[in-house]
Amino acid sequence: xxxxxxxxxxxxTTVQDLGRFGYQAYGVPVSGVxxxxxxxxxxxxxxxxxGAAVLExxxxxxxxxVLGECTVAVTGADVAMxxxxxPVEPWRAMRVRAGDExxxxxxKAGLRAYLAVTGGxxxxxxxxxxxTYVAAGLGGxxxxxxxxxxxxxRGPGTPRRRETILTEGQRPRLKEEITLRAVAGxxxxxxxxxxxxxxxxxxxxxxxxxxxxxRLDGPEVMRMPEAPPSIISEPSIPGAxxxxxxxxxxxxxxxxxxxxxxxxxxxxxxDLPLVAQARPRDRIRFSQVTLAQAHAIYxxxxxxxxxxxxxxxxxx
Amino acid sequence: MGxxxxxxxxxxxxxxxxxxxxxxxxxxxxxxxxxxxxxxxxRGVEGLQEVVPTYRSLLxxxxxxxxxxxxxxxxxxxxxxxxxxxxxxxxxEVEIPVCYGGEFGPDIEFVANYHGLTVEDxxxxxxxxxxxxxxxxxxxxxxxxxxxxxxxxxxxLETPRLSVPAGSVAIAANQTGIYPITSPGGWRLIGRTPLxxxxxxxxxxxxxxxxxxxxxxxxxxxxxxxxxxxxx
Numbered sequence: 433x434x435x436x437x438x439x440x441x442x443x444x445t446t447v448q449d450l451g452r453f454g455y456q457a458y459g460v461p462v463s464g465v466x467x468x469x470x471x472x473x474x475x476x477x478x479x480x481x482x483g484a485a486v487l488e489x490x491x492x493x494x495x496x497x498v499l500g501e502c503t504v505a506v507t508g509a510d511v512a513m514x515x516x517x518x519p520v521e522p523w524r525a526m527r528v529r530a531g532d533e534x535x536x537x538x539x540k541a542g543l544r545a546y547l548a549v550t551g552g553x554x555x556x557x558x559x560x561x562x563x564t565y566v567a568a569g570l571g572g573x574x575x576x577x578x579x580x581x582x583x584x585x586r587g588p589g590t591p592r593r594r595e596t597i598l599t600e601g602q603r604p605r606l607k608e609e610i611t612l613r614a615v616a617g618x619x620x621x622x623x624x625x626x627x628x629x630x631x632x633x634x635x636x637x638x639x640x641x642x643x644x645x646x647r648l649d650g651p652e653v654m655r656m657p658e659a660p661p662s663i664i665s666e667p668s669i670p671g672a673x674x675x676x677x678x679x680x681x682x683x684x685x686x687x688x689x690x691x692x693x694x695x696x697x698x699x700x701x702x703d704l705p706l707v708a709q710a711r712p713r714d715r716i717r718f719s720q721v722t723l724a725q726a727h728a729i730y731x732x733x734x735x736x737x738x739x740x741x742x743x744x745x746x747x748x
Numbered sequence: 749m750g751x752x753x754x755x756x757x758x759x760x761x762x763x764x765x766x767x768x769x770x771x772x773x774x775x776x777x778x779x780x781x782x783x784x785x786x787x788x789x790x791r792g793v794e795g796l797q798e799v800v801p802t803y804r805s806l807l808x809x810x811x812x813x814x815x816x817x818x819x820x821x822x823x824x825x826x827x828x829x830x831x832x833x834x835x836x837x838x839x840x841e842v843e844i845p846v847c848y849g850g851e852f853g854p855d856i857e858f859v860a861n862y863h864g865l866t867v868e869d870x871x872x873x874x875x876x877x878x879x880x881x882x883x884x885x886x887x888x889x890x891x892x893x894x895x896x897x898x899x900x901x902x903x904x905l906e907t908p909r910l911s912v913p914a915g916s917v918a919i920a921a922n923q924t925g926i927y928p929i930t931s932p933g934g935w936r937l938i939g940r941t942p943l944x945x946x947x948x949x950x951x952x953x954x955x956x957x958x959x960x961x962x963x964x965x966x967x968x969x970x971x972x973x974x975x976x977x978x979x980x
Contacts, residue, residue: 456800456807457785458954459885558948568888568929570948618758618766664773665885665892667800667807669764690802690885698761723817726762730812 435502435549435586439533440495441579447553447572449485451686452561456667461687463563463571466643466708467544469604470508472737474548476746477505477525479592484552485562487578489545491711493536494578498528502550503591507598509542509709510606524597541606542709551587565687596744604705608714612683612703613721613729614673619694622659626675629653630696631720635681639712644687645674646707648716652679653696665692671699671707673718683707700726702733750774757821760807765817767824768805773894777804778882782959783836784824793823801958802883803892841878841961844926844941846917847972848874852940859902859919859936873897874917874938875964879924881956889928889946889954893962896924908934915940917964926962939964942976 448471451464465471465488472482487494493511506513506522513520514535520526522545528534536545555562555573564572573582620627635650653675655661661677668674672684674693683699684691685707697718699707710716721729741748751770758766767784770777785801788808795815800807808820848871849856860870879893886892901922909932912918916927918935927933928945947953956962967975 453798455888455953456798457884457958458888459890460888559953567931568946568948570888615759615761618760664803665883666766666802666805667885669760669807669809671761689800690883695760698759698764700762723759723762727812727816730762734813 433551433586433588434499434583435553436496436499436534436584438494438578438580438582438584439497440535441577441582442489442492442494442536444490445494445578446488446564446566447485447555447578448488448563449561450483452559452563452565452571455559456689459689460559460568460570461565461689462670463561463565463643463686465546466686467508467546467705469705469737470544471546471548473523473598473740473744474505474507474546475552476741476744477507477523477596477598478503478548478550479589479746480548480550480552481747482741484548484587485555487547487553487584489536489547491543492538493545493547495533495535496584498532498534499530501527501529501591502586503527504534504547504549505596506536506545506547508545509539511539511545512537523603525592525595527591543711544708549586550591551589554585554587567687594745598740598744602740604709606709609717610706610710610714611717611719612699612706613726614671614697614699614718615723615726616697616720617695618672618698619663620696622655622694623653623675623696624656626653626655626679627696630681631718633717635716637710637712637714637716641710641712642687643685645685646683646710648681648683650680653681654679655694659694662692663694665690668695669698671701671704673697673699700729702729751777751780757817759817762812763809765808765810765820766805767808767821770804773803773882775880775894778880778894779836781806783831784828785958786836787827787831788824791827793820793827796820802885836959839880839960840956841963842956843963843965844917844943845967845971845975846875846939846941846964847967847969848939850969852972853917853938855905855918855936856938859900859938862902863899865899870900870938871966873899874919874924875966878961878963881958881960881962883958884954887927887929887931888948891925891956891962893924896922898922900924902936904934905936908932912937913940915942915945917941940972942972942979944979
């Protein structure tokens with residue numbers, strides 16, 4: 433059913449779900465939301481399952497005309513929002529009605545905001561997912577970011593009666609100094625002294641930061657003199673940190689399938705939302721964890737998510 | 749050079765394991781990768797979510813709540829032991845019609861001059877072998893093909909093009925491939941196929957998979973446009 437008409441799209445707003453799985457062997461990246469924590473919580477706030485499609489906006493959100501009664505929730509970046517010109521808050525469910533104007537404005541902290549709506553954003557499922565992969569014109573709304581005048585539909589579902597909110601203590605703290613926990617490898621032996629530089633220095637996010645990857649600036653992470661400048665192309669996963677010949681790290685994200693530079697470390701799953709919310713000029717440090725520690729953190733993160741979901745009374 | 753005696757296991761964060769079978773781009777190594785990928789796809793291992801084969805390694809993406817890298821590797825070893833010889837699904841041979849040169853292959857003259865050949869030589873040599881797909885990646889359906897005759901190995905462009913048209917057939921060093929969608933790219937363009945190589949709306953979005961063979965068949969401009977019209 434019709435949900436919104438796009439009055440202003442924002443610079444980069446796309447439909448995303450948790451990703452497109454099973455096609456990486458064919459060169460199709462997983463895509464999907466960059467900040468899984470925020471996207472899941474947005475869905476749970478409106479009573480959707482985790483995998484319902486949401487709108488992911490970057491820095492500036494969209495201005496939408498509401499076409500029918502539904503519940504919405506916005507999470508992720510700390511954004512200024514207005515409903516019919518009155519300020520409203522993120523991280524809580526809101527009932528909106530036909531004729532309302534809902535505006536997600538610029539992010540004061542963080543970068544990406546997630547808008548969930550009752551029933552999920554309804555676009556055709558392509559290769560098992562509703563996620564947009566703009567470079568291939570795949571999924572989402574005609575394979576592209578939303579634009580002015582678009583009609584956005586939602587799936588079936590009754591607007592929630594319950595007033596749901598994620599308490600402040602449960603929300604991520606958005607900071608300009610970010611520490612990402614990472615497991616060394618898959619090619620840590622190419623680096624030697626470079627490993628010490630990587631885990632001991634501060635890097636700055638450059639403007640070359642998108643859903644494909646984040647380029648960082650900082651001290652040169654040097655390879656061992658005998659290490660080759662590139663490796664035979666191999667698959668990558670979101671969070672892998674590749675070091676090109678100039679020694680400036682690139683955190684590979686959800687629109688990357690294969691890469692030909694050695695990877696010094698891989699950011700753990702639970703910290704990927706921090707990358708999604710990092711803005712150009714933010715400062716990043718990497719902190720090394722063992723695989724056993726990484727798995728303990730993963731388990732904790734999953735349990736915390738599960739507790740939040742149950743607290744919000746949402747389906748899995 | 750070639751196959752390792754024991755595969756090298758590399759840790760990729762908290763959800764991935766990379767199993768590396770050799771130190772070079774080599775048919776024997778790639779065969780091993782594809783055999784193991786095929787085995788994992790048909791038999792499955794608990795906790796394994798996705799298997800991505802490439803030139804010489806296999807990426808296993810797993811659920812850390814359900815399994816551990818050591819368990820996955822043990823599972824892989826026991827599957828391997830139970831396999832009497834290397835078996836891979838029988839490869840298919842896919843014919844790709846290509847209109848070489850002209851506006852479709854703006855770099856074909858460069859390639860010819862680089863090697864002291866004529867354009868006709870380049871077309872004849874490029875369309876002679878059958879090429880095996882070593883892996884797919886970069887963009888959906890982009891096949892990295894092994895077996896380009898040494899005679900045609902040509903370095904990439906110094907500055908990549910911002911937009912390479914879908915269907916472009918290209919060369920970079922000793923590799924050849926096809927751009928299935930319009931994308932940036934630094935390979936030398938020698939021709940273009942009218943076939944649509946990525947059809948996401950279909951049950952089977954791709955015409956080929958890793959391990960299959962590709963043959964290029966030269967066609968003229970008329971046939972190119974006739975075939976292009978037939979693509980939905």
